[in-house]
Amino acid sequence: MSNVKPVGVPLANHFKLSKSLCPSSKKEIEEMSTIPYSSAVGSLMYAMVCTRPDITHAIVLKGYTDSDMAGDPNGRKSTSGYVYTFIGGAMSWQSRFQKWIALATTEVEYIVVGEAENVTANFVFGDSLVDVGNNNYIPSLSKANFYPNGIDFGGPTGRYTNGRTIVDIIGEEVGFNFTPPYLAPTTFGPVILQGVNYASGGGGIFKSTGQIFGGRINMDAQLDNFGNTKQDIITRIGEAAAMKLIENALFSVTMGSNDFINNYLTPVFSTGEQLIASPTRFVGVVIFKYRIQLTRLYNMGARKIIVVNVGPIGCIPYQREINPSAGDKCVSFPNGLAQLFNTQLRGLVTHLNSELIGSKFVYADSYEIVQDIIQNYASYGFESANSACCSGGGRFGGIIPCGPTSQICEDRSKYVFWDPYHPTDAANVIIAKRLLDGNSTDIWPVNVRQLLASS
Numbered sequence: 001m002s003n004v005k006p007v008g009v010p011l012a013n014h015f016k017l018s019k020s021l022c023p024s025s026k027k028e029i030e031e032m033s034t035i036p037y038s039s040a041v042g043s044l045m046y047a048m049v050c051t052r053p054d055i056t057h058a059i060v061l062k063g064y065t066d067s068d069m070a071g072d073p074n075g076r077k078s079t080s081g082y083v084y085t086f087i088g089g090a091m092s093w094q095s096r097f098q099k100w101i102a103l104a105t106t107e108v109e110y111i112v113v114g115e116a117e118n119v120t121a122n123f124v125f126g127d128s129l130v131d132v133g134n135n136n137y138i139p140s141l142s143k144a145n146f147y148p149n150g151i152d153f154g155g156p157t158g159r160y161t162n163g164r165t166i167v168d169i170i171g172e173e174v175g176f177n178f179t180p181p182y183l184a185p186t187t188f189g190p191v192i193l194q195g196v197n198y199a200s201g202g203g204g205i206f207k208s209t210g211q212i213f214g215g216r217i218n219m220d221a222q223l224d225n226f227g228n229t230k231q232d233i234i235t236r237i238g239e240a241a242a243m244k245l246i247e248n249a250l251f252s253v254t255m256g257s258n259d260f261i262n263n264y265l266t267p268v269f270s271t272g273e274q275l276i277a278s279p280t281r282f283v284g285v286v287i288f289k290y291r292i293q294l295t296r297l298y299n300m301g302a303r304k305i306i307v308v309n310v311g312p313i314g315c316i317p318y319q320r321e322i323n324p325s326a327g328d329k330c331v332s333f334p335n336g337l338a339q340l341f342n343t344q345l346r347g348l349v350t351h352l353n354s355e356l357i358g359s360k361f362v363y364a365d366s367y368e369i370v371q372d373i374i375q376n377y378a379s380y381g382f383e384s385a386n387s388a389c390c391s392g393g394g395r396f397g398g399i400i401p402c403g404p405t406s407q408i409c410e411d412r413s414k415y416v417f418w419d420p421y422h423p424t425d426a427a428n429v430i431i432a433k434r435l436l437d438g439n440s441t442d443i444w445p446v447n448v449r450q451l452l453a454s455s
Contacts, residue, residue, distance in 0.1 A: 133158030163425025317398030
């Protein structure tokens with residue numbers, strides 16, 4: 001920094017911005033309507049980060065960090081806290097235990113500064129496995145905003161589980177706040193700079209998927225919604241800064257399960273479709289459509305994209321219930337469809353990485369992870385790997401979706417499945433941690449932490 005040459009900026013450091021400086025008369029408002037103020041601020045922020053740190057004060061972007069020392073009486077971990085403010089308003093913040101046990105106060109402060117510098121945005125696309133409440137705001141038969149869903153989260157939020165989703169858990173581990181649902185009326189302003197969740201229960205790759213539920217948001221519509229968010233971010237911080245934020249952000253897409261469970265495999269409704277399209281042909285069409293959607297996401301600026309494959313859907317309580325001939329085993333036909341899809345999906349990820357310059361698509365193998373948990377459930381501390389904790393009747397509790405009249409198991413941490421379709425918080429923790437730190441058999445070519453650390 002000894003060679004830095006200070007340069008004057010239009011706004012002197014003793015000036016203070018306030019509402020009194022805003023246009024008030026009709027003439028002033030008309031004049032300002034043609035001036036791209038927000039874009040100009042965003043462009044200045046981009047220059048500030050890259051080549052002009054001397055103008056930071058002028059646009060009033062500030063960050064504050066602090067930490068205690070070994071405040072956790074149980075594990076002796078310290079608590080980090082940071083907040084970023086823009087023109088006096090908080091735009092990003094967090095407080096959480098540090099990942100490491102620091103041995104000195106100086107070390108504690110280095111850790112908190114490092115965590116604050118690495119903050120990024122998190123954008124989530126998918127179905128009910130990662131929906132955090134979007135379906136609360138649409139007319140749909142697929143909802144989870146009622147008891148006992150969320151019983152271990154502090155109450156129902158629209159998450160289809162007793163606690164957290166896989167994305168929630170990953171976010172907590174790497175320093176994200178819980179990503180808010182796109183349709184929530186509170187998801188606007190500075191909040192969107194930290195990421196948005198677009199996932200929808202019943203949604204799929206195909207527009208027709210999940211039509212039995214009525215309202216749901218398919219992948220194309222979720223991409224449209226992200227386009228709206230992108231424009232809002234550009235308006236707020238300028239195009240250059242917005243594109244930099246999106247380029248560094250983490251994207252995850254958890255799609256495909258409903259295209260089988262609530263499309264090709266839907267009892268009665270799917271009979272004609274199965275006669276027209278063989279499994280190989282159907283999967284080929286799904287992959288073709290998915291390729292277009294993932295390419296569109298890349299073209300919208302996303303670079304770090306986790307693509308989660310379809311899990312062993314033949315093992316969920318619902319499929320076990322409607323296929324009694326399988327006995328105590330998983331149902332082979334749905335699992336075969338999932339494996340056929342996953343093989344082609346991995347090839348698609350490889351192709352996209354080679355074709356799209358600068359892309360970092362990651363293939364997350366939830367099928368093998370969940371299959372391992374089911375086959376070795378006792379070694380993971382579970383007592384049940386085939387039945388729903390929130391049971392609506394039937395041998396496996398998979399007849400009726402989880403609701404107020406359902407019976408709940410005594411110890412939810414002992415069940416792999418929460419309801420006929422979705423894992424418990426306990427199972428999600430295992431899945432999330434293997435995606436975070438797993439080797440190439442769980443997630444390929446890099447895990448989540450490695451993807452976030454990449455430039």
